Amino acid sequence: MIDVVVFFFLLGLFARLVRSELKLPEALYETLSIYLLLAIGLKGGIELSKQPLATLAPEVAALAAMGFLIPVGLYPLLRLLRLSGVDAAALGAHYGSVSVVTFAVAQTALARANLPLEAQAPLWVAVLEAPGLLAGILLARLSAARDASGPPRWGELAHDVLFGKSVLLLVGGIVIGAVAGEAGTAPIKAVFIDPFKGVLALFLLELGLVAGGRLGDVRRFGFAVLLVGIGAPLLLSGVGAATGLLLGLGTGGVAMLATLAASASYIAAPTAMRIAVPQANAALSITAALGITFPFNIVIGIPLYIELARRLHP
Amino acid sequence: MIDVVVFFFLLGLFARLVRSELKLPEALYETLSIYLLLAIGLKGGIELSKQPLATLAPEVAALAAMGFLIPVGLYPLLRLLRLSGVDAAALGAHYGSVSVVTFAVAQTALARANLPLEAQAPLWVAVLEAPGLLAGILLARLSAARDASGPPRWGELAHDVLFGKSVLLLVGGIVIGAVAGEAGTAPIKAVFIDPFKGVLALFLLELGLVAGGRLGDVRRFGFAVLLVGIGAPLLLSGVGAATGLLLGLGTGGVAMLATLAASASYIAAPTAMRIAVPQANAALSITAALGITFPFNIVIGIPLYIELARRLHP
Amino acid sequence: MIDVVVFFFLLGLFARLVRSELKLPEALYETLSIYLLLAIGLKGGIELSKQPLATLAPEVAALAAMGFLIPVGLYPLLRLLRLSGVDAAALGAHYGSVSVVTFAVAQTALARANLPLEAQAPLWVAVLEAPGLLAGILLARLSAARDASGPPRWGELAHDVLFGKSVLLLVGGIVIGAVAGEAGTAPIKAVFIDPFKGVLALFLLELGLVAGGRLGDVRRFGFAVLLVGIGAPLLLSGVGAATGLLLGLGTGGVAMLATLAASASYIAAPTAMRIAVPQANAALSITAALGITFPFNIVIGIPLYIELARRLHP
Amino acid sequence: MNTPLHTHPRTLLVIVAEAALEKPLVRDARARGVQGWTVSEVHGRFFEGEREGAWEADRTIELKLLCDRATAEALASEVLARYAPHYSVAMYFTPAEVLRPERF
Amino acid sequence: MNTPLHTHPRTLLVIVAEAALEKPLVRDARARGVQGWTVSEVHGRFFEGEREGAWEADRTIELKLLCDRATAEALASEVLARYAPHYSVAMYFTPAEVLRPERF
Amino acid sequence: MNTPLHTHPRTLLVIVAEAALEKPLVRDARARGVQGWTVSEVHGRFFEGEREGAWEADRTIELKLLCDRATAEALASEVLARYAPHYSVAMYFTPAEVLRPERF
């Protein structure tokens, strides 16, 4: 049985496809995304406070490498589809980075499937945010001989990612959860833990609306974008699962890494690419990431990746 | 004892009457209205999932007819009050359509009175949204010989109502609730079910502010608007109750149909009339619907209609 | 162990200090502040409904006097620090009035410390809102010989404070809570009582961001502002505690009055001063009140004042 | 440091109206060949007017259309005839200059 | 397709100021006979200024007043004298033309 | 009732662009000596354009810079060269007059 939060996504998608004027206020969208990041972080932090801290260094290193290598690996494949160099680089960056909402949906799917997930999983999201963007920008620089906009401002970029909303709230939540622990966070449970799935449902309604708005562009970019939007996550889920097995994660962890690898960033990546690689076609990337890959993962991909993890992980 | 949510309405009314600068942000207002529609739909859907689906066709037909006939019936009465043709038509449209918040308040009043309500009641709201608007527009066309703005765009209008926020979220919520059922929706209960009354209280605070802002206009339109604002709901509650009896509903259902008939739309109707019947005096309609009828129903009407249903329905 | 809500404040502070682009939407900020005021009022009202109404008149009189006298007492001290007359008057007004969020944090701190608080405490906040502003404006008038902007519009000012957001929602909440009582408000508990601390945490995140933005100005105003921002609350907490003892309050009440006296308004006061005393340096006041005193009270002051109350109150 | 730029005169037509008119006004502008539009949410009042924004129509928009003078005038006349009798509409023209004439 | 429209010259006075001034500015405009006003919420900064928006006053508004030149000038002088010494205020005039002279 | 005010001519440069450009545009303006800026959130569309706002870039801003003509022209040329090829940018100049010449 499909998870109830996915129905909200489908409702949003439907609303947009029938051209409904339904629209969530922008402030609500921003509030929901702040909430989700904090809540995911907090929950992870509380779990971490209950157990001896695993040595995270190998995980962090492996995931950073994975995030960086995804755009590098996708680049030649995307070029085969006749994408320009900068477009291939920018699109790759979206897949090297991750989608927090996809993480949240996978988390609830794992809970429903009774597959335990490593406590530090929210940290993975934080680690995976940046390396893919970095690789994408480097690839774009290498592919574009001359560039009107001058050398990238690396310092600024690093700052924007590290102290950007996502990483800051995720890591902030983790630290608060870990320091305050289960008892210390009990008084805020009624806001940050209990309503989590309901809030996720609302957020998916909004994302259905936004993703639906992108579907119209699929026709414009044709078959290539469809191929990328479905092919890339399928391919990358294998990469993620392999990384998870290598790191010795449990079934839940393997499924989650498969999901994260397969997910494409539709917030951090578009913003970063717009500034650092303005020549790239932003609409193309966002159509693939948000119009195709995101719905695919939410509705079809996640159950698939869980199944994959189960098979790979006896 | 008056329901606590009504106190919030009175607080908002008071704040506006003493010219307080208290104001709820527009994004909050929009969020609350999206929430209420979804929550009402979901709750109805969950109830529907528990019981064999009644044959809804007769109800749908009877209610659509009722919604359509209300403006037709009100038209000559309003003309007697010396309203112009277009004004009578537009004002009638407001009463042919319904107010979702009035529904929500009636729902909680029925629960307090231990009167069970038919599971499909949220569907009634959805069905009643459009027919009254349609009738109002037709009446306005008939009454206005020539019209600068050309023939109404019926297709567009139908689309706007059917896929407008209210119907879409109500019906979307009903479908999700019915398909996912009690178990499937359990994880989002903490958002969509438990806080319902508290959120309704906040919404009523806002509506108190808005309705209070309209009260000032009552003087401008004088006695006629007062007569309409109180007389129309009293009259129409009888029509609604009769329809409910005809359909064989229980006491709760009869009271609810009385309430719905007595309630006036202050969102869908003003918007639709502004576009389709711009010659009509928008301030007049909104003063009656939101400045008088809404407060009247919330504070006095609903208990009255419940009492009426109890008497009519042994 | 530090309260979890304080961590959120520190996270906001940190985010701003590292120049993160994290920002809560303005509508959320407004919503949270409306919520807090209503919830604090409601809770107080419910408590009041459970016990015979104490004679509040002496408390009201004593607190109004305290609020009025704080700016008067601070004025010569601030002049010693070489502040201009209008600046000393305006800054004093901020300390004569109070901070609702500081009240909320103190309330949860008292609950954690198992110190009961008088049911009418939210009323204190409402009473303390205005007198300090009044005194500040009078002092400014006396100190500024000529004034381009003409005589103050006292009526308007009184109206703006009395029917301003804070007093209206606090008193509104108290009245609703008192009239509806524990049973009547039970259906809205899931919104106004249970999530209170979580919402407060979110609000503190926002205030951390805002306060952090003010810290940068500390350098501009130098040592004097630091001295005021920390010295004033320490001094005034004594005044508040003494008033509490005089009124015969319990340990919790004494600690709370110490906190309220020590807290500085950063919403009502800046707005009122901007209109009534425009010659005063707004940035100076806000830097002291929000950039220094608020964080000081949240992190260090409140535990201190509780300790003080314990020592004073055997 | 620059030689004077070559600019092209255009007219900015500003329409302040109730929000319900956004869709139809943009449609009309497009039909007359205006190549783009910009909308801001505003609030305001016409002090002495008899008409007054209704509840949902309390929202007011400011629509800016940059185009040539003839188009602006034609559009303004149309708006005056079609909407001004029943809707809140304030309009004015402002001179403007652009660099890329093909776009405006 | 249209013969040139007959338009009437007016002045648009734009005042960018801290939000606390909205009420008094509108009051002053009305007192001088301006018939309407439009406000947008904006943000911005005056780089080299010594004054700087305070916490609640961080909100900035842009007030537009369409009226005749003399009224605009009188109002601007008044604003300069009364508010500019203590408040954040930037002001400018822009030429405008209107169709319905009785309304502006 | 007033003698005519002495005003100083300036140019208002209006830039409607995707929100991602706010920071760089303000930086560029400042570098050229513009003394302040005002931004409003708007929405809009360029009908026939091939480029189109992306997801987060769907947000559009209107940046107003009041300065002398030469600065406005230099800035506009720079924006045209540097951003227009890859970003959504619409620009126009409007004449303006100010009272305090040292501030603009």
Ligand SMILES: Nc1ncnc2c1ncn2[C@@H]1O[C@H](COP(=O)(O)O)[C@@H](O)[C@H]1O
């Ligand atoms: N003289 C004016 N100056 C600036 N804005 C105006 C003026 N007159 C009207 N407006 C704006 O135009 C809108 C519609 O005007 P009206 O059609 O008179 O209701 C009002 O809500 C105001 O925002």
Ligand SMILES: Nc1ncnc2c1ncn2[C@@H]1O[C@H](COP(=O)(O)O)[C@@H](O)[C@H]1O
């Ligand atoms: N040169 C300028 N161009 C555009 N807007 C300006 C300019 N100077 C000041 N402003 C705006 O006017 C507001 C008030 O200016 P000030 O009084 O200098 O603080 C600022 O917050 C800016 O939004």
Ligand SMILES: Nc1ncnc2c1ncn2[C@@H]1O[C@H](COP(=O)(O)O)[C@@H](O)[C@H]1O
């Ligand atoms: N003719 C026009 N009139 C008013 N606004 C325009 C016009 N053309 C473009 N714009 C605005 O400028 C923005 C950027 O334009 P573009 O670079 O063509 O995408 C659009 O989103 C519109 O808001």
Ligand code: NA
């Ligand atoms: Na990925």
Ligand code: NA
């Ligand atoms: Na009705």
Ligand code: NA
């Ligand atoms: Na105080």
